[in-house]
Every structure is written in structure tokens, then in C-alpha cells.
Amino acid sequence: MYIIVVGAGKVGWNLARELLDKKHEVTVIENNRRRYLTVEQELEHNVSYGDASELWVLERAGIQRADMVIAVTGDDEDNMLICQVAREKYEVERIIARVNNPRNKPHFDLLGIKPSVSATDLILRLLEHEVPDYGLVHLLDLQEEQLEIIEMLLGKDCAVTGRRVGDLKMPEGSLLISILRNGKGFVPGPDTVLEVGDEVLAVLDPGHEEQLKVLFGPGDGSNGNRSDDGG
Amino acid sequence: MFILIVGCGRVGSSVARAMLSEGHEVSCLDEDPESHARLEVGLDKGWEDLGGQFTVGAGLETDALLAAGIENADAFIASTDGDNTNIVIAQIAQRRYEVPTVIARILDPLRAEWYERQGMHTICPTRVAIDMLESAVREGAPRSAGSPDGNGAAEAA
Numbered sequence: 178m179y180i181i182v183v184g185a186g187k188v189g190w191n192l193a194r195e196l197l198d199k200k201h202e203v204t205v206i207e208n209n210r211r212r213y214l215t216v217e218q219e220l221e222h223n224v225s226y227g228d229a230s231e232l233w234v235l236e237r238a239g240i241q242r243a244d245m246v247i248a249v250t251g252d253d254e255d256n257m258l259i260c261q262v263a264r265e266k267y268e269v270e271r272i273i274a275r276v277n278n279p280r281n282k283p284h285f286d287l288l289g290i291k292p293s294v295s296a297t298d299l300i301l302r303l304l305e306h307e308v309p310d311y312g313l314v315h316l317l318d319l320q321e322e323q324l325e326i327i328e329m330l331l332g333k334d335c336a337v338t339g340r341r342v343g344d345l346k347m348p349e350g351s352l353l354i355s356i357l358r359n360g361k362g363f364v365p366g367p368d369t370v371l372e373v374g375d376e377v378l379a380v381l382d383p384g385h386e387e388q389l390k391v392l393f394g395p396g397d398g399s400n401g402n403r404s405d406d407g408g
Numbered sequence: 409m410f411i412l413i414v415g416c417g418r419v420g421s422s423v424a425r426a427m428l429s430e431g432h433e434v435s436c437l438d439e440d441p442e443s444h445a446r447l448e449v450g451l452d453k454g455w456e457d458l459g460g461q462f463t464v465g466a467g468l469e470t471d472a473l474l475a476a477g478i479e480n481a482d483a484f485i486a487s488t489d490g491d492n493t494n495i496v497i498a499q500i501a502q503r504r505y506e507v508p509t510v511i512a513r514i515l516d517p518l519r520a521e522w523y524e525r526q527g528m529h530t531i532c533p534t535r536v537a538i539d540m541l542e543s544a545v546r547e548g549a550p551r552s553a554g555s556p557d558g559n560g561a562a563e564a565a
Binding site: 231232253265266280287 | 468469470490491492493495496499500504518519522526
């Protein structure tokens with residue numbers, strides 16, 4: 178894939194490194210001369226100097242043939258504009274925008290700039306993850322595809338620990354895709370027995386969080402209180 | 409008409425004064441509290457005494473836009489010093505608040521041209537300057553009517 182990354186800050190630089198490692202073709206556009214010179218020492222011809230909200234700078238970087246544009250500057254207006262122009266003028270199929278101020282998120286949505294990613298939101302979600310009685314963390318919303326991926330930490334009072342995955346009554350439109358146990362991730366099979374401390378990733382249709390929360394939440398009468406009867 | 413002007417620089421403040429003197433209701437929004445002083449240049453009374461409104465805040469902040477009265481605005485002018493800010497807030501005014509007349513000042517001719525084609529009412533001062541300069545140069549008479557090449561300038565007349 179040919180990917181244009183706008184902004185060579187910490188996010189953009191590291192992103193470019195990862196993408197280059199994965200053998201993608203990458204151009205990073207940076208408009209601060211000093212930053213450009215620093216990054217250029219490592220990324221060489223993969224970084225280009227200029228203001229990416231100027232259309233000719235985007236064209237010079239080859240936006241007409243780009244498969245993806247990722248705007249991660251520190252300025253929300255710039256990220257919005259660059260993504261809007263990329264998609265609507267140059268018909269780039271995939272765009273990703275960084276939201277610096279979470280209060281600007283509705284503006285990204287209004288202009289149809291999706292997906293947009295806010296570091297503050299991600300950190301907030303991690304914080305929520307640390308709060309014991311909040312059992313469910315949104316990892317990803319794929320709004321257009323109508324899918325979400327969420328993570329749940331199975332606590333001591335979780336109703337489903339000790340039970341086989343095959344015996345769980347998962348809500349329709351949801352699927353367990355991965356279990357993280359002792360720092361290692363694996364794909365669960367029907368015979369996998371859930372343990373306390375497991376971090377479970379599930380993919381689901383939006384709107385099914387509550388059902389999953391009940392299923393994986395603290396045990397009550399209906400689910401059997403910390404029952405060891407499963408499996 | 410109730411006119412909301414975001415960005416109270418030389419352009420915004422001048423338009424604001426002109427509109428107020430024509431009897432319109434005018435509200436200005438700017439991040440910089442000091443820009444209020446620019447509104448009062450050449451006035452013998454204070455901006456508020458003359459019926460003007462001034463709000464401190466950024467054009468992207470919903471609270472600031474609401475405080476400045478965007479929901480009642482008949483016209484919206486985006487004249488901050490940032491092209492991208494103007495482009496974004498003009499679309500917010502148009503789509504979210506359905507302001508009937510929305511005008512964005514965009515300095516970059518390429519961006520102005522494209523957004524104009526997308527249906528945004530844009531004013532591009534740079535384009536105006538380019539056109540004026542070009543026609544001023546064309547209208548200018550050569551130094552000497554008799555020198556066909558440009559090199560004859562020194563020995564002309």
C-alpha cells in the first residue's frame with residue numbers, strides 16, 4: 178500500500194517506522210523545517226517538507242495514487258481539512274484522522290471524517306479499564322462496518338470463569354476472538370476454560386455491550402454464583 | 409440582519425464596524441481579548457455602547473459559538489488568520505447551525521477554488537491581489553515605445 182502520513186511528530190514518526198517495517202510505501206509530510214531535518218536523517222526520502230494543507234504539496238507527495246492518508250498533526254483543523262480534501266478531492270479510499278482535543282470529535286463526525294482517533298479517549302478508556310467495576314473496554318469502533326471490539330477482564334466474581342467457551346450463551350452477533358492469559362494471547366476454542374485474570378477480546382455488533390456485560394459481569398442468581406459447574 | 413464574525417483581525421473588525429453602522433446587529437468572536445480594541449478604531453463610542461457584541465473564544469468551541477449567538481445568525485463570516493480554521497468553521501455554521509449566508513475568507517487560492525466548487529462561498533484576497541497586479545502590469549506603458557526588446561531600457565529616451 179502507498180500511505181501518506183501527515184505530521185512527523187512522535188505519532189507520525191513512529192507510525193511511519195512501523196509501516197515501513199511492514200513493507201508499505203510511505204511518505205511523511207512535515208511542515209516544520211527543523212523537525213523535518215531531524216526525521217529526514219532516519220527516514221531519508223520517505224519524508225517530505227511542506228504544509229500538507231496546500232494542495233500542491235499533497236500532489237507532489239503523490240496523493241493521486243495514495244491508498245491511505247493518515248493525518249496526525251497537532252492541529253485538529255489541519256487534520257480535518259487534509260482528510261476531507263484527500264477523500265473528496267483526490268478520492269483516497271481510506272483516511273484516518275487524529276483528534277487532539279476530544280471536544281472537536283463532533284466536528285470530525287459532522288464533516289464525515291471517519292475513523293478519527295483521539296489519544297485522550299484511548300487513555301480515558303484505559304483508565305476506565307483500571308476501575309474495577311467497569312468491566313468492559315472499547316478497543317475499536319468500526320462504525321462503517323458496524324462492528325466493535327471490546328475487552329473484558331474476568332474478575333474474581335465473574336460468572337463465567339471455570340466454564341468452557343463452548344458452553345457460553347454468547348449474544349447473537351458476538352464472538353470471542355482472543356484471550357490474553359499471563360501475557361500471552363491465543364484464540365479460544367470451544368474447550369478453552371476461562372480463568373480469573375483472563376483478558377477476553379470480543380467482536381460484536383454495536384448495541385450488544387450490555388448483554389455481554391451481564392454475561393461476563395459479576396455472578397448473580399441467573400448465571401450461578403462463581404459456579405464451577407461448567408465444563 | 410444578525411451577523412456573526414469569527415476572527416476579529418483587520419478584515420473582520422472593519423467589516424464588523426461597517427455592518428454595525430449600516431444598522432445590522434453584529435457579534436464578533438475572537439480568541440484574543442485584545443482584538444476588541446481593534447473594533448473601536450475610529451469610533452467615538454465603545455463597541456458595546458453602539459450595540460455591538462464581542463465574545464472571547466475559539467471558532468471551533470461549541471460553547472463560544474453559542475454564546476456569540478450562532479443559532480440566531482443570518483450571516484456568518486469566517487475571517488480568522490487560519491485558512492483551515494475558516495474552512496472548518498464555515499462548514500459547521502452551514503451544516504450544524506444552518507446559517508443562511510456563510511462566507512469564508514481563504515488566503516490560499518487553490519483551497520479557495522476547490523471549496524468554492526464544493527458550494528462554499530469563499531473570498532480569496534490573494535486571488536484578488538493576483539488579478540489586480542496582473543492587470544495593472546498589463547496596463548502599464550513600456551519605458552520607451554521604440555525599444556522592441558527589453559534591453560533598451562538604459563539608453564531609452
